[in-house]
Amino acid sequence: MRRSELRAILRGRDFRRLYGTRLTSQLTDGVFQVALAGYVFFSPERQTTAGKAAAAFAVTLLPYSALGPFVGVFIDRWRRRLILMWTPVVRAVLTLLVAALAAAGQDGAVFFATVLVVLGVNRFFLAALSAALPHVVRREHLVTANAFAVTSGTVVAFAGAGLGYLLRRAFGPQDEGTALILLCASALWVASALVAATLPRRLLGPHLDEAPAHTREALGNVLRGLADGARHLVRCRSAALALAAISAHRFLYGIVLIMTLLLCRNRFTADPDAGMAAFAVMLGVSGAGYFAAALITPPVVRRIGKDAWICGLLAGGGATLLVLGLPFAAAPWTAGAFLLGVVSQGVKLCVDTILQESIEDAYRGRVFAVYDMLFNATFAAAAAVAATWLPVSGVSHATLVAVAAAYMLGAVAYRGGAGRASRASAAV
Numbered sequence: 001m002r003r004s005e006l007r008a009i010l011r012g013r014d015f016r017r018l019y020g021t022r023l024t025s026q027l028t029d030g031v032f033q034v035a036l037a038g039y040v041f042f043s044p045e046r047q048t049t050a051g052k053a054a055a056a057f058a059v060t061l062l063p064y065s066a067l068g069p070f071v072g073v074f075i076d077r078w079r080r081r082l083i084l085m086w087t088p089v090v091r092a093v094l095t096l097l098v099a100a101l102a103a104a105g106q107d108g109a110v111f112f113a114t115v116l117v118v119l120g121v122n123r124f125f126l127a128a129l130s131a132a133l134p135h136v137v138r139r140e141h142l143v144t145a146n147a148f149a150v151t152s153g154t155v156v157a158f159a160g161a162g163l164g165y166l167l168r169r170a171f172g173p174q175d176e177g178t179a180l181i182l183l184c185a186s187a188l189w190v191a192s193a194l195v196a197a198t199l200p201r202r203l204l205g206p207h208l209d210e211a212p213a214h215t216r217e218a219l220g221n222v223l224r225g226l227a228d229g230a231r232h233l234v235r236c237r238s239a240a241l242a243l244a245a246i247s248a249h250r251f252l253y254g255i256v257l258i259m260t261l262l263l264c265r266n267r268f269t270a271d272p273d274a275g276m277a278a279f280a281v282m283l284g285v286s287g288a289g290y291f292a293a294a295l296i297t298p299p300v301v302r303r304i305g306k307d308a309w310i311c312g313l314l315a316g317g318g319a320t321l322l323v324l325g326l327p328f329a330a331a332p333w334t335a336g337a338f339l340l341g342v343v344s345q346g347v348k349l350c351v352d353t354i355l356q357e358s359i360e361d362a363y364r365g366r367v368f369a370v371y372d373m374l375f376n377a378t379f380a381a382a383a384a385v386a387a388t389w390l391p392v393s394g395v396s397h398a399t400l401v402a403v404a405a406a407y408m409l410g411a412v413a414y415r416g417g418a419g420r421a422s423r424a425s426a427a428v
Contacts, residue, residue, distance in 0.1 A: 005141055005144050006144060006148060008141065009137055009141050009144060009145050009148070012136055012137065014135075014136040014199060014200070014203060015136040015137055015145070017136075017195060017196075017198050017199050018084075018129065018132060018133070018136050018196075018199065018204075019149055020195045021084055021129070021192055021195045021196045021199075022129055022149060022153050023152070023153065023156050024188060024189075024191050024192035024195055025088060025122075025125060025189065025192040026153045026154070026156050026157040026160065027156050027157065027159060027160040027163070027188065028088075028091075028160060028185050028188040028189050028192065029122070029157050029160060030156070030157040030158060030159065030160020030161035030162070030163065030164055031160045031161070031163055031164040031167065031181065031184060031185045031188065032095065032118070032164070032182070032185045033161065033164070034160075034161045034164030034165055034168065034181070035102075035164055035167075035168070035178050035181040035182050035185065036056070036115060037056075037276070037279075038164075038168050038173060038178060038181075038272075038276060039102050039107070039175070039178040040053075040055075040056050040107060041053065041056070041261060041265055041275075041276070041279070042173065042265060042272040042273065042275050042276040042279075051387040053258050053261050053262065053383060053386075053387065054258070054380075054383035054384045054386065054387035055112050056112070057254070057257075057258070057379065057380055057383040058112075058116075058380045058383065058384065059112050059113075059115050059116040059119060079202075079204070079205075079206075080128040080131055080132045080204035080205060080206070081132075081196065081199050081200075081201060081202075081203065081204045083124055083125065083128040084125065084128050084129070084132070084193075084196035084199070084204075085193050085196045085197050086193070087121045087122070087124050087125040087128075088125070088189040088190065088192040088193040088196070089189070089190065089193050090117075090121055091118050091121060091122070091186075091189045092186040092187075092189040092190045092193070093186075094114055094117055094118045095118060095182050095183075095185050095186040095189065096182075096183070096186050097114050098111065098114050098115060098118065098182055099178075099179040099180075099182035099183050099186070100179070101114065102175055102178045102179045102182060103175055103176055103178075103179035104175075105175050128204075129149075130146075131204075131205070131206075132204040132205070133145060133146065133149070135203055135204050135205055136203070136204075164181060164185075165276075167180070167181045167184060168181060168273075169273075173272055173273060236358055236359060237417075237420070238354060238358045238418070239354060239355050239358045239359055241414065241417045241418060242310075242350070242351040242354040242355060243351065243355070243370075243371060243374065244417075245310055245314070245347065245351065245410065245414050246347055246348060246351045246371075246374075246375065247374050247375075247378045248378075248406070248410050249314065249317070249343070249344065249347050249407075249410070250374075250375060250378040250379045250382070251378045251379070251381060251382045251385075252317070252382070252403050252406055252407060252410075253340065253343075253344055253379070253382070254378070254379040254380070254381070254382025254383055254386070255382045255383075255385070255386045255399065255403055256321070256325075256340065256403060257383075258382070258383050258386045258387070258390060258394075259386070259390065259394045259396070259399070259400070260279070260282050260333070260337065260394070261279060261394070262390065262391075262392065262393060262394025263328065263330075263333065263393070263394035263395070264276075264278040264279040264282060265279070265394075266392055266393050266394060267328065267393050267394055267395060268330045268333075278330065281334065282333075282334060282337045285334055285337045285338045285341070286337045286338065286340065286341035286344075287341065288338055288341065289337070289338040289339060289340065289341020289342040289343075289344070289345065290341045290342075290344065290345040291345075292338075292341070292342050293341065293342045293343075293344075293345035293346040293349065294345060294349065296342075296346075297309065297345075297346045297349045297350070301350065301353075306350040306353060306354055307414070307415070307418040309346065309350055310346075310347055310350050310351075310411075310414055310418075311411045311414055311415045311418075312411075313342070313343045313346045313347050313350075314343070314347070314407050314408070314410045314411035314414060315407065315408055315411040316339065316342075316343060317339075317340060317343040317404075317407040318403075318404040318405065318406075318407030318408035318411070319404075319408075320336050320339045320340060320343070321336065321340075321400055321403060321404040321407070322400075322401070322404045324336035324339070325400050325404070326397065326400060326401075328394075328395050351371075355371065386399075
């Protein structure tokens with residue numbers, strides 16, 4: 001990222017306003033998510049169960065699974081400035097309702113449904129930000145502007161999580177403290193809307209030249225596009241196999257993450273705040289594993305190939321769980337979190353590349369839409385399935401052995417499938 005180019009981007013008044021809207025909103029996302037995690041998982045007033053964990057993961061992931069492919073249809077038909085103004089307002093109002101429910105100690109269907117909407121409308125906000133960027137940045141600066149805005153937005157979201165943790169320490173971990181944190185989040189979302197309101201009315205588009213009736217047709221095209229992508233995947237064996245591998249991994253990884261949450265809350269420590277800190281460490285260590293995978297995967301793939309690396313990672317995931325997971329102790333489980341982070345990101349990098357290489361360009365967007373839905377939906381499904389039998393402590397030797405065995409069987413199945421796909425491709 002060249003400094004001169006970045007300085008030119010930041011000199012743009014409208015870019016700074018759009019960027020300020022992003023930063024304020026993503027800072028608030030971090031505050032809101034810490035408040036939600038603290039209330040559902042690490043509150044001294046209630047016990048964390050696998051069922052509550054499953055519900056929380058569902059409301060977090062379902063907007064990405066179900067809404068993702070359809071958001072663009074509306075972003076191209078609604079004024080993006082209005083989207084950037086009103087989605088934070090909607091989130092602020094609904095967050096007040098979440099705060100009231102938290103203050104009353106409610107964590108049932110109404111609570112999770114409201115949280116689902118708060119998180120769901122963010123898909124429209126983020127998509128509108130991306131669609132609006134070309135209107136405030138010159139074309140030759142788009143790559144740098146995207147990298148700068150998205151990366152710093154992610155950093156600010158982590159800063160928001162830190163702010164949420166400090167507010168939790170100030171207001172207390174009780175239900176009333178959570179409600180106060182949510183009131184702060186509501187105020188911050190209003191601030192985001194006010195920043196967006198400073199943008200010129202017609203600057204961000206779209207320049208509407210189609211009748212609104214075309215929206216129904218566009219939605220139908222999305223559904224048909226997803227179906228076309230799925231049919232093309234069936235015809236492309238290597239891509240279908242790669243997608244099956246990462247779907248299976250995400251399902252198994254989801255079960256392990258639910259276990260990690262329960263262990264941090266109910267086994268590794270009896271103190272809710274210490275449990276929250278332990279879970280944050282697990283996520284941080286896992287993130288370090290993601291970074292390590294990004295470094296080692298390219299040279300390993302050049303030496304042994306993507307299929308062999310996927311097999312090795314899946315088998316390594318199973319071995320990691322057997323060796324480091326079965327003691328159900330904090331230190332080895334933390335080491336296992338790092339290695340499973342390597343497995344998760346290594347598999348994803350290989351699968352992304354396989355899909356990019358093997359799918360025809362005309363189908364690539366639709367196939368990746370199917371991929372995105374499966375990536376999130378299988379994770380949410382794992383949480384729902386795990387909730388039916390995991391104990392509150394998170395300790396289940398049978399579950400851990402079953403997940404480890406499934407990883408190893410997945411490695412064997414992938415190896416056989418990759419060999420057949422390779423022979424079939426060579427025969428064509």
